[in-house]
Amino acid sequence: MEQQEKDWLIELLDITEKELTPKQAKIVQAAIEVFSEKGFAAASTNEIAKRAGVAEGTIFRHYKTKKDLLISIVLPVIYKFAVPFLAEKFLNEIFQKENLDTMDGLLRKLIKNRYEFVKNNVPLIKILLQEIAYHSEIQETFKQVFVEKVMPRYKMAVEHFRKTENLAAFPAETMLRLTISTILGFLVTRFIILPDYTWDDEKEIEYTIQFIRNGLKGND
Known part of the structure; x- marks a missing residue:
């Protein structure tokens, strides 16, 4: 093997x-x-x-x-993909460590963490993406994890950064949607759609952070 x-x-x-x-x-x-x-x-x-x-x-x-x-394989992957926001250690780092005391710091840690997970588990991610549209069990688990578990913790992070940064007055749910869709777009393109392209991964991660950060920036 x-x-x-x-x-x-x-x-x-x-x-x-x-x-x-x-x-x-x-x-x-x-x-x-x-x-x-x-x-x-x-x-x-x-x-x-x-x-x-x-x-x-x-x-x-x-x-x-x-x-x-199929379900025995796919459902746990959803939880594993959401692990950063389900882990107390990760949340504690957001609120306590200096290098994470900015939205950029949160995004950088989140993207690099999920980059490694997807890199090591491309077949599992492919299965999840292929089958989520066809199986209600997968859809319901995805919704449960992100609505009931990820969303409240993301809201905590957003409120934390609103105090120190100029963030747009978007609802936290909208911010999460914009953040997740951009990060997923980067990871899916990098590892599934164009895995053999000559990407500069460090630069692409920084471009992704900059894109999300600018999109979430409030009006001066």
Whole structure:
């Protein structure tokens, strides 16, 4: 197994906090590869089983349906992607460390943190992006994580920076939408749409920060 493939599985195990049997780990690994390459609809449990080196019936001993296997992979990824705003350590750094005591500092830490996650887990992100439009379970989890968990913490950060910076009078929800869509656009373009382009990643991160910051700046 190549190192990048190991990273996917390690991330998934870390997300789910479940101990998988060796055969189940092989099934999950194979499913990630096949779903990423072909999409859920075109993937077959027979192909997943062959790639995992197990009998097809073994899959159904662990997962009732192919969709159950997909959901077991995708839903935890949503939580993992949102981890920075769910982690107390991350929020404490926003409010306490000098280098994060600006909106730029928050954006820089957030983008670099998620850059590394996406870089190490491209197949998982591809599956999430491919399937979110077709499965209500994925949509509901995405909405729950960002509305109930990320939004309140982002509002805290916005109110914190309103006291010291000239931010636009946009609702916090609008600021989060603009921030997430820009960061996702950068990461998806960088790692999925144009992964082989000669990007200068450090410059692109700074350009992204500048773009978001200027968009959120209030009128002088």
